[in-house]
Amino acid sequence: MLVWSTASPAVGAAFLASIVEVVEAFTIVLVVANLRGWKPAVMGTGAALLVLAAVVVILGPLLDQVPLHLLQFVIGVLLLLFGIGWLRKAVLRAGGILPLHNEDAIFAKQTAELTTEVQRHETAQDWIAAIAAFKAVLLEGLEVIFIVIAVGAGRGLLWPASLGALAACVLVLAIGAIAHRPLARVPENTLKFGVGVMLSAFGVFWTGEGLGVDWPGHDLALGVFAAVFLAAGLMAAHMVRSPIKEVKP
Amino acid sequence: MNILKDVLSELFSMFVADAQLTTAILATVAVAALLINATHLSALVGGAALLFGCVTVLVLSVRREATRRRAPRKDSIGGDFNF
Numbered sequence: 001m002l003v004w005s006t007a008s009p010a011v012g013a014a015f016l017a018s019i020v021e022v023v024e025a026f027t028i029v030l031v032v033a034n035l036r037g038w039k040p041a042v043m044g045t046g047a048a049l050l051v052l053a054a055v056v057v058i059l060g061p062l063l064d065q066v067p068l069h070l071l072q073f074v075i076g077v078l079l080l081l082f083g084i085g086w087l088r089k090a091v092l093r094a095g096g097i098l099p100l101h102n103e104d105a106i107f108a109k110q111t112a113e114l115t116t117e118v119q120r121h122e123t124a125q126d127w128i129a130a131i132a133a134f135k136a137v138l139l140e141g142l143e144v145i146f147i148v149i150a151v152g153a154g155r156g157l158l159w160p161a162s163l164g165a166l167a168a169c170v171l172v173l174a175i176g177a178i179a180h181r182p183l184a185r186v187p188e189n190t191l192k193f194g195v196g197v198m199l200s201a202f203g204v205f206w207t208g209e210g211l212g213v214d215w216p217g218h219d220l221a222l223g224v225f226a227a228v229f230l231a232a233g234l235m236a237a238h239m240v241r242s243p244i245k246e247v248k249p
Numbered sequence: 250m251n252i253l254k255d256v257l258s259e260l261f262s263m264f265v266a267d268a269q270l271t272t273a274i275l276a277t278v279a280v281a282a283l284l285i286n287a288t289h290l291s292a293l294v295g296g297a298a299l300l301f302g303c304v305t306v307l308v309l310s311v312r313r314e315a316t317r318r319r320a321p322r323k324d325s326i327g328g329d330f331n332f
Contacts, residue, residue: 080274081264084307088270088314091307097315135252139259146263200307204300207278211285213296225300232304239308240315 010151011164013198017147018168021140027182028136031110036129044133052141072154073210079150083199090193091233095240103182154206201225270310277302
């Protein structure tokens with residue numbers, strides 16, 4: 001039976017991370033739709049979803065063959081690399097070192113790039129546009145699949161995590177269909193900060209379990225790890241925001 | 250082929266966005282694994298080393314990147330001359 005105290009961190013992480021990824025993919029699909037109409041946008045998106053479904057169908061049974069501790073260790077290390085990378089970028093943005101992600105600016109830039117690309121190919125303009133949508137959905141979708149596997153596979157929570165990701169897709173598509181413009185108001189960096197914290201916490205948890213650590217409090221340890229990463233991230237953002245004082249001789 | 254190249258490059262950059270960060274995280278995992286498997290210490294000591302090692306790596310990496318981006322560029326004032 002599903003225990004929600006165990007499943008909710010996985011579902012929450014998959015949901016929030018998927019929102020970030022789907023918003024990014026949606027911006028590109030919208031660029032394609034605005035430039036060449038919905039046909040190439042839907043063709044590219046559909047083809048990418050088919051490839052992603054094939055990846056899931058092939059990967060799913062393979063995961064069952066891997067010993068649990070090895071799976072936890074490998075996924076844990078990959079999560080540490082991915083999660084701390086996300087958290088680092090979010091901290092640098094929160095500290096004003098990197099510019100914030102701006103969906104409106106990305107929309108304008110992608111529109112300009114795709115317009116140039118399409119104008120260069122007179123005969124296959126719809127194909128070029130469809131391939132742009134295909135690549136965007138495939139690349140962001142692969143990240144979603146990794147996150148779902150990473151937060152779900154170690155505890156047999158692949159289905160709840162997948163539902164979290166699916167809910168994010170439905171939510172973004174519904175809001176996108178109504179707004180019909182890039183979802184620039186989504187607090188991308190706050191989401192990325194939160195997801196980076198959760199993925200890093202999962203990374204430490206799974207890596208430790210894979211190495212044979214029996215964490216005190218079991219799943220509750222995840223909350224402690226998340227609190228530690230959150231505190232460290234906020235402290236690091238504050239540290240880089242304040243200018244480093246020079247010591248006078 | 251171009252799409253495949255882009256996908257592989259994206260997958261690589263998912264985990265290796267910054268070479269120094271990646272190396273430091275892998276070194277932290279290796280130290281934790283050594284503490285757990287090659288010493289008589291409690292496994293929790295290795296677990297704590299993993300957690301606080303990763304936190305330290307994060308903070309140092311943020312600080313390094315902030316310092317690097319704030320430093321004046323070599324090609325703006327002085328530094329190398331490129332003709």
